[in-house]
Amino acid sequence: MSEIVFDLIGVLARPSWRELCLDPRAHDWQALRVGAIREDEFWSVELAAAYRGAIGLRCDRLDLLRRLRADGHTIAVASNYAREWAPLVKARMPAGLVERWVISGEVGAAKPDLAFWTALAAAPGTIVIDDKPANVAAAGAAGLRGVLAAPGVDLGAQLARVLTSWR
Amino acid sequence: MIDPVDYRPLIAELGLPDGEAAHVQASATGTWARLVQIRQTLAAAEIPADIGVFAVGSLGRFESSAESDLDFAVVYFGEVVAPGEAKRVRDELVGILRPHGHAILDKTFHAAVDLGALLRDVGGQGDTNEHLTYRALLLTEGVWLANAAAADEVMDAIFAAYASGATTRGRFLSSLQNDLHRYYRTICVDYRFKVENAGKHWAIRYFKLRHARKLWHLANLTVFCRAAQLADEERDVHLAGELRRPPLLRIADALRALGGIELAADLLRAYDGYLAALADPEVRRALDRIDYAAREQDPLFVRLRGGADRLDAAAQAVVRHLWIHCHEHLVRYGLL
Numbered sequence: 001m002s003e004i005v006f007d008l009i010g011v012l013a014r015p016s017w018r019e020l021c022l023d024p025r026a027h028d029w030q031a032l033r034v035g036a037i038r039e040d041e042f043w044s045v046e047l048a049a050a051y052r053g054a055i056g057l058r059c060d061r062l063d064l065l066r067r068l069r070a071d072g073h074t075i076a077v078a079s080n081y082a083r084e085w086a087p088l089v090k091a092r093m094p095a096g097l098v099e100r101w102v103i104s105g106e107v108g109a110a111k112p113d114l115a116f117w118t119a120l121a122a123a124p125g126t127i128v129i130d131d132k133p134a135n136v137a138a139a140g141a142a143g144l145r146g147v148l149a150a151p152g153v154d155l156g157a158q159l160a161r162v163l164t165s166w167r
Numbered sequence: 168m169i170d171p172v173d174y175r176p177l178i179a180e181l182g183l184p185d186g187e188a189a190h191v192q193a194s195a196t197g198t199w200a201r202l203v204q205i206r207q208t209l210a211a212a213e214i215p216a217d218i219g220v221f222a223v224g225s226l227g228r229f230e231s232s233a234e235s236d237l238d239f240a241v242v243y244f245g246e247v248v249a250p251g252e253a254k255r256v257r258d259e260l261v262g263i264l265r266p267h268g269h270a271i272l273d274k275t276f277h278a279a280v281d282l283g284a285l286l287r288d289v290g291g292q293g294d295t296n297e298h299l300t301y302r303a304l305l306l307t308e309g310v311w312l313a314n315a316a317a318a319d320e321v322m323d324a325i326f327a328a329y330a331s332g333a334t335t336r337g338r339f340l341s342s343l344q345n346d347l348h349r350y351y352r353t354i355c356v357d358y359r360f361k362v363e364n365a366g367k368h369w370a371i372r373y374f375k376l377r378h379a380r381k382l383w384h385l386a387n388l389t390v391f392c393r394a395a396q397l398a399d400e401e402r403d404v405h406l407a408g409e410l411r412r413p414p415l416l417r418i419a420d421a422l423r424a425l426g427g428i429e430l431a432a433d434l435l436r437a438y439d440g441y442l443a444a445l446a447d448p449e450v451r452r453a454l455d456r457i458d459y460a461a462r463e464q465d466p467l468f469v470r471l472r473g474g475a476d477r478l479d480a481a482a483q484a485v486v487r488h489l490w491i492h493c494h495e496h497l498v499r500y501g502l503l
Contacts, residue, residue, distance in 0.1 A: 020206055052210075058319060154331065
């Protein structure tokens with residue numbers, strides 16, 4: 001059985017920080033996501049609190065993780081995410097589902113850059129699920145197997161097909 | 168839409184002077200501000216993880232004004248959440264929002280609704296107007312207000328109800344297209360009931376039908392025509408993504424791919440006038456006073472009807488383009 005890597009926002013969780021901001025361009029996401037600035041340099045205390053209140057995990061995707069774990073797969077989460085937000089999501093993730101976390105704000109590199117995939121250190125051909133086509137393509141370029149989890153995709157069925165073809 | 172809706176690139180692409188689509192952009196900007204304010208307000212509320220909270224209507228289409236009601240939809244997973252709990256949550260959220268000035272009317276979306284009820288009988292005897300309304304509006308103009316993760320699940324489940332139909336979905340997902348057609352005709356007939364039987368004001372409803380509803384219908388028609396030209400394995404993702412975008416952007420995306428983007432210009436111009444009118448409280452009050460029998464003598468009615476006629480002409484130009492470039496799909500699935 002193999003490791004399967006999931007993106008966080010847009011795949012396992014919502015919302016994006018952008019959806020709580022009047023003008024997302026006013027916030028330096030490029031710096032926060034690789035840990036180059038602190039959260040208090042990124043946005044206000046009020047927005048920080050609102051984001052922590054709004055973030056949630058998708059129950060159907062947690063069920064999918066449980067099924068994959070039951071089939072013997074290990075799960076990693078690999079996400080462009082602030083290091084300050086990671087503890088909250090890790091704490092909300094049911095115990096025993098996720099083996100390891102690779103958070104861009106903690107490793108200092110973000111998708112789709114090659115440095116992020118190097119930090120992920122996944123075996124060649126590992127399945128990487130992401131909601132952004134650019135990240136899926138970048139995973140492929142890094143020797144991994146990207147799967148798009150966009151609206152309109154039955155992710156469970158898609159994954160089953162990929163796993164079947166992989167065996 | 169995870170970022171604010173921005174029509175400025177489209178307006179520039181079409182070469183429209185700033186003033187000709189100013190209200191389209193202003194209503195999108197104002198809607199985003201209102202959504203952000205509501206999301207921040209509700210972020211502190213304790214809501215079970217299996218309840219999704221949405222705005223539909225003009226907020227969901229990113230075309231609201233200060234005059235717009237908040238069409239507030241609460242959808243819960245009935246196998247996990249009890250109806251009483253969902254009702255309590257809805258009442259609590261409405262109680263939080265009303266003091267902030269959001270007009271939440273107890274009409275179509277007056278109660279929390281079980282997602283299972285929306286999906287278990289699509290097209291069957293138990294499929295009510297209310298269920299159809301929820302499905303059509305959540306898919307095409309539903310934006311989350313709280314519990315975004317649950318809201319995503321709800322929207323994916325509604326789309327999957329059509330896409331996973333092994334026998335009935337159709338290669339072009341015509342099962343969904345037909346239900347959206349059905350909803351459009353339903354609201355056209357609903358106008359008749361509300362005005363003839365329920366004694367409601369006719370003029371605003373008439374202009375909404377001739378603008379917002381018609382544009383929504385045209386957007387769906389256009390997107391499905393465009394999607395029919397994609398590879399089978401790309402179609403569902405394209406449809407699910409596009410149906411979440413505001414109608415004008417949906418139409419523009421499709422027209423751009425079909426070589427007719429310039430046709431979006433007259434749509435924007437005509438729609439801009441409609442949004443400007445509905446954002447003006449004086450105009451709304453004046454519309455409520457227009458006697459149907461004397462409408463031809465009313466300058467406001469005549470002016471707004473002229474705008475509706477211009478939108479019709481622009482829509483006809485789009486349909487003529489589809490007729491040429493997507494003939495078979497338009498006739499077989501859109502018209503017949």
